Amino acid sequence: MNLPIRLSKSSREPIYHQIENQIKALIASGQLATGDPLPSIRLLAKELEISSITIRRAYQNLEYSGFIQTSQGKGTFVAEVDPAMKTSMASQAVEDAISKAISIARQHECSDEDIVRMVKTLLQKEENQ
Amino acid sequence: MTFPLTIRNIEKSIDEFHLNIQDLTFEEGTISAIVGTNGAGKSTFFKMLMNLVKQDNGEIEVFGHSVRGEDDAWKQQIAYQAQTMIGCDAFTGEQLRNLMAEVYPSWDESLFRRFSEKLNIPLNKKVQKLSPGVKTKLNLALNFGKNTPILMLDEPTAAMDIPSRNYFIQFLLELMERGDRTVLIASHQADDIKKLADYLVFINKGSVTRLLEKDSLVSSYRLFWLKEEPQVSRIPGEIKRTYKKVILSNHPEATMAYLSKNGLVIVDEQVPELEDIIQEILMEGEMINV
Numbered sequence: 502m503n504l505p506i507r508l509s510k511s512s513r514e515p516i517y518h519q520i521e522n523q524i525k526a527l528i529a530s531g532q533l534a535t536g537d538p539l540p541s542i543r544l545l546a547k548e549l550e551i552s553s554i555t556i557r558r559a560y561q562n563l564e565y566s567g568f569i570q571t572s573q574g575k576g577t578f579v580a581e582v583d584p585a586m587k588t589s590m591a592s593q594a595v596e597d598a599i600s601k602a603i604s605i606a607r608q609h610e611c612s613d614e615d616i617v618r619m620v621k622t623l624l625q626k627e628e629n630q
Numbered sequence: 631m632t633f634p635l636t637i638r639n640i641e642k643s644i645d646e647f648h649l650n651i652q653d654l655t656f657e658e659g660t661i662s663a664i665v666g667t668n669g670a671g672k673s674t675f676f677k678m679l680m681n682l683v684k685q686d687n688g689e690i691e692v693f694g695h696s697v698r699g700e701d702d703a704w705k706q707q708i709a710y711q712a713q714t715m716i717g718c719d720a721f722t723g724e725q726l727r728n729l730m731a732e733v734y735p736s737w738d739e740s741l742f743r744r745f746s747e748k749l750n751i752p753l754n755k756k757v758q759k760l761s762p763g764v765k766t767k768l769n770l771a772l773n774f775g776k777n778t779p780i781l782m783l784d785e786p787t788a789a790m791d792i793p794s795r796n797y798f799i800q801f802l803l804e805l806m807e808r809g810d811r812t813v814l815i816a817s818h819q820a821d822d823i824k825k826l827a828d829y830l831v832f833i834n835k836g837s838v839t840r841l842l843e844k845d846s847l848v849s850s851y852r853l854f855w856l857k858e859e860p861q862v863s864r865i866p867g868e869i870k871r872t873y874k875k876v877i878l879s880n881h882p883e884a885t886m887a888y889l890s891k892n893g894l895v896i897v898d899e900q901v902p903e904l905e906d907i908i909q910e911i912l913m914e915g916e917m918i919n920v
Binding site for chain 2: 510541544547555
């Protein structure tokens with residue numbers, strides 16, 4: 502199974518961290534449900550073209566924080582995650598996306614009012630569709 | 631802990647050529663790519679590990695046993711694929727299979743059959759009748775069949791077609807799943823290195839680097855696109871400048887500190903491609919700071 506993970510070449514965030522966060526986001530958004538299998542370390546390493554050492558590190562951290570479970574000989578699966586945790590992670594993901602948009606707006610020297618106006622316009626547009 | 635393969639302080643001189651390896655330890659369950667230009671000494675390196683070329687100094691151990699010891703049982707722990715199949719021309723694939731199955735107690739018939747059938751290797755033809763690509767495939771099938779804990783492959787994908795190469799990669803990764811195999815692979819294919827390798831070892835002008843973890847190596851370099859051209863010819867960490875404003879750094883922290891201190895604006899930045907890093911290391915003899 503292919504996971505929709507996209508590594509950013511421009512980010513200063515370490516790769517194992519990017520993988521960890523994207524898998525967490527997939528779990529929070531429900532794209533990965535409890536019990537879903539994750540690709541083996543070797544397979545994901547090949548797909549993302551990074552070393553298996555990096556993937557192992559990301560999987561270990563995810564397992565440690567209770568997002569995934571590995572059972573000997575069977576593979577790695579999505580663990581049962583507290584719904585409250587999922588909700589807080591989902592809002593975190595939205596906040597991160599908005600923060601990124603704000604920093605791009607700042608590069609283009611937009612004022613607070615400009616940004617708020619743009620958001621309102623976009624919301625309006627979405628409603629009309 | 632006993633490692634599958636350890637190398638200590640190896641020196642070898644052949645005429646003008648000197649090869650020097652300080653210390654290399656290959657861990658179980660890892661794939662290491664041996665990277666170097668043609669004639670850099672990659673094949674000599676492999677032959678030395680197989681005790682086919684004797685080193686002048688130093689020690690090579692396979693699971694703790696010296697390859698120069700009297701007991702050569704260690705040979706059954708390694709499947710070694712040289713660039714050419716020497717002395718096999720008169721035999722068919724089936725005949726070679728019978729030979730290998732006898733020599734290697736770990737022989738796994740299903741691995742051999744699965745690989746041969748998938749790639750349509752004609753096992754009843756004599757090796758001399760096979761094209762270079764098919765020879766390589768047969769050689770791989772035999773080496774996979776040996777089912778040894780250590781696999782050393784010298785340019786295994788050189789003459790292979792794209793679907794076969796993809797299947798080879800998939801097959802090798804499946805073999806790795808059990809976690810108790812150790813693979814050394816020399817390849818000029820960036821794709822092989824990207825998809826397979828955990829570690830890289832560079833052989834350049836006879837000197838051999840230590841094991842460099844692939845992702846740490848890549849992230850120790852960074853490309854910066856600047857708004858303006860820096861006034862000094864070489865800023866901290868800079869190893870290459872293109873289009874006057876694009877800086878390749880092998881010390882990103884130092885480069886960023888300098889840029890921010892001097893008010894130079896970074897328009898964009900990213901980690902370079904592995905190919906570009908290999909190019910720098912092999913052609914420019916770039917120092918490795920990992």
